Amino acid sequence: MTDWVKKAEDQEVAKLVDQLQIQSDENTFATRNNSCIYDVPATKNNEESEPDVADPAETSLLIKILGKGLVNTKLSLDIQQKNPNSPLHSVKTFEALHLKEELLKGIYAMGFNTPSKIQETALPTLLADPPQNMIAQSQSGTGKTAAFVLAMLSRVNVKLNHPQVLCLSPTYELAIQTGEVAARMGQFCPEIKLRFAVRGEEVERNQKITEHILIGTPGKMLDWGYKFRLFDMKKISVFVLDEADVMIATQGHHDQCLRIHKLLNQQCQMLFFSATYDREVMDFAKLIVTEPTIIRLNREQESLDNIKQYYVKCKNEEGKYNAIQNIYGCISIGQAIIFCHTRRTAGWLASKMTSDGHSVAVLSGDLTVEQRLAVLDRFRSGLQKVLITTNVLSRGIDIEQVTIVVNFDLPVDIRGNADCETYLHRIGRTGRFGKSGIAINLVSGDKCMAVCKAIEKHFKKDIHILNTDSADDIEKIGN
Numbered sequence: 001m002t003d004w005v006k007k008a009e010d011q012e013v014a015k016l017v018d019q020l021q022i023q024s025d026e027n028t029f030a031t032r033n034n035s036c037i038y039d040v041p042a043t044k045n046n047e048e049s050e051p052d053v054a055d056p057a058e059t060s061l062l063i064k065i066l067g068k069g070l071v072n073t074k075l076s077l078d079i080q081q082k083n084p085n086s087p088l089h090s091v092k093t094f095e096a097l098h099l100k101e102e103l104l105k106g107i108y109a110m111g112f113n114t115p116s117k118i119q120e121t122a123l124p125t126l127l128a129d130p131p132q133n134m135i136a137q138s139q140s141g142t143g144k145t146a147a148f149v150l151a152m153l154s155r156v157n158v159k160l161n162h163p164q165v166l167c168l169s170p171t172y173e174l175a176i177q178t179g180e181v182a183a184r185m186g187q188f189c190p191e192i193k194l195r196f197a198v199r200g201e202e203v204e205r206n207q208k209i210t211e212h213i214l215i216g217t218p219g220k221m222l223d224w225g226y227k228f229r230l231f232d233m234k235k236i237s238v239f240v241l242d243e244a245d246v247m248i249a250t251q252g253h254h255d256q257c258l259r260i261h262k263l264l265n266q267q268c269q270m271l272f273f274s275a276t277y278d279r280e281v282m283d284f285a286k287l288i289v290t291e292p293t294i295i296r297l298n299r300e301q302e303s304l305d306n307i308k309q310y311y312v313k314c315k316n317e318e319g320k321y322n323a324i325q326n327i328y329g330c331i332s333i334g335q336a337i338i339f340c341h342t343r344r345t346a347g348w349l350a351s352k353m354t355s356d357g358h359s360v361a362v363l364s365g366d367l368t369v370e371q372r373l374a375v376l377d378r379f380r381s382g383l384q385k386v387l388i389t390t391n392v393l394s395r396g397i398d399i400e401q402v403t404i405v406v407n408f409d410l411p412v413d414i415r416g417n418a419d420c421e422t423y424l425h426r427i428g429r430t431g432r433f434g435k436s437g438i439a440i441n442l443v444s445g446d447k448c449m450a451v452c453k454a455i456e457k458h459f460k461k462d463i464h465i466l467n468t469d470s471a472d473d474i475e476k477i478g479n
């Protein structure tokens with residue numbers, strides 16, 4: 001494993017992302033616009049004027065890199081047992097799992113003293129004999145990766161020199177992240193060999209792969225296992241689908257994962273892990289995973305209880321801008337996020353505010369993951385007080401210190417109706433942990449007003465009118 005550890009360490013993600021430009025698929029090179037967001041080009045392409053949305057794989061990577069350790073949660077677990085022969089129990093210590101000593105040493109060397117909530121329940125099932133299938137869901141940072149990596153390492157029979165464990169990730173960078181965890185956890189097990197099955201990794205056509213664990217992206221895995229037959233898919237005993245929601249919901253990945261799944265042995269242990277599962281994705285997962293134990297960590301309920309909500313009537317975009325000018329002094333006392341619908345609006349607003357001498361950060365979909373990290377780091381460290389963004393700042397990315405959220409554009413679905421879930425998610429960023437927060441909605445036109453009213457009705461919480469031309473009203477926001 002030593003070479004492998006070194007390799008993983010050498011491939012520190014920050015540097016990687018820097019060199020590589022994130023790709024949504026190993027075979028597609030996304031062309032990125034690295035030019036400064038403030039330079040809104042004269043000829044604007046469609047992407048800029050369409051609603052800006054987050055790429056789930058990029059978001060996962062961002063969340064992983066931003067994550068600073070285990071998220072402690074008091075949320076309850078929801079467990080469904082499809083196989084009546086697999087009694088469920090939980091462990092309070094890693095010793096209780098009866099792991100190989102070297103593996104336990106690796107866990108402690110990583111600074112893990114006790115299992116996290118999801119690990120307590122998942123690990124006994126993951127390590128059980130006979131092997132049990134699992135579909136697990138819990139929010140980012142709760143210890144899923146560490147759990148399945150431990151299962152992967154503990155299942156390897158080092159006497160057999162062929163791949164026994166496959167772990168699929170949606171992107172190169174996410175695969176490397178998982179590999180790094182495996183390398184660290186297995187650092188005292190030099191006999192366990194791992195290999196990345198990602199672009200740039202090549203194997204001679206006439207050679208067989210002898211490593212025990214393959215971590216990679218679906219395309220490369222299919223090439224190696226099916227097209228070039230560099231290993232025997234039927235000999236795989238553990239199959240892990242990480243970021244299962246992204247994998248299943250992304251067309252290309254979906255097909256490739258299904259093909260891999262079909263080539264596997266019936267007895268292969270199937271483990272699906274994800275931070276979220278849409279209903280369809282969960283239904284699909286249940287369809288292809290036989291008798292799974294399903295573990296879900298109940299979602300933290302975002303609430304509007306601690307949030308004062310306002311709306312400001314504006315004539316047009318300029319009117320909205322004036323409203324922001326008027327409240328700038330107030331919003332920049334703490335930290336504020338301004339949400340726009342499109343990259344174009346975000347860019348326009350940022351350039352206007354910048355030219356008026358305000359210091360603002362911008363985060364939109366045309367930035368690389370590395371650029372987004374830099375923007376978030378600056379904002380989180382308080383260097384910039386105002387962050388202008390789109391829906392690309394999607395759920396899961398936590399910025400605790402936000403006190404005001406401004407909806408420059410109210411969130412709407414493709415039919416133009418109020419998107420209440422996104423509204424809750426956006427403004428739920430403020431007013432957390434019992435602190436009070438403020439949400440200001442800039443409303444122009446009847447359609448927009450109707451959206452605002454629909455949101456008010458949906459949550460049964462008043463959204464009060466705010467006149468940003470009135471000093472008294474503005475003072476009201478801060479109190």
Ligand SMILES: Nc1ncnc2c1ncn2[C@@H]1O[C@H](COP(=O)(O)OP(=O)(O)OP(=O)(O)O)[C@@H](O)[C@H]1O
Nearest residue numbers: 064069070112114115116140141142143144145146
């Ligand atoms: N039992 C533990 N004790 C202490 N730290 C832990 C434990 N398990 C995991 N961690 C640490 O917590 C962080 C989050 O863990 P992990 O990456 O496994 O979570 P995750 O649920 O897979 O998150 P994501 O969905 O972002 O991949 C990591 O820094 C990891 O090293």
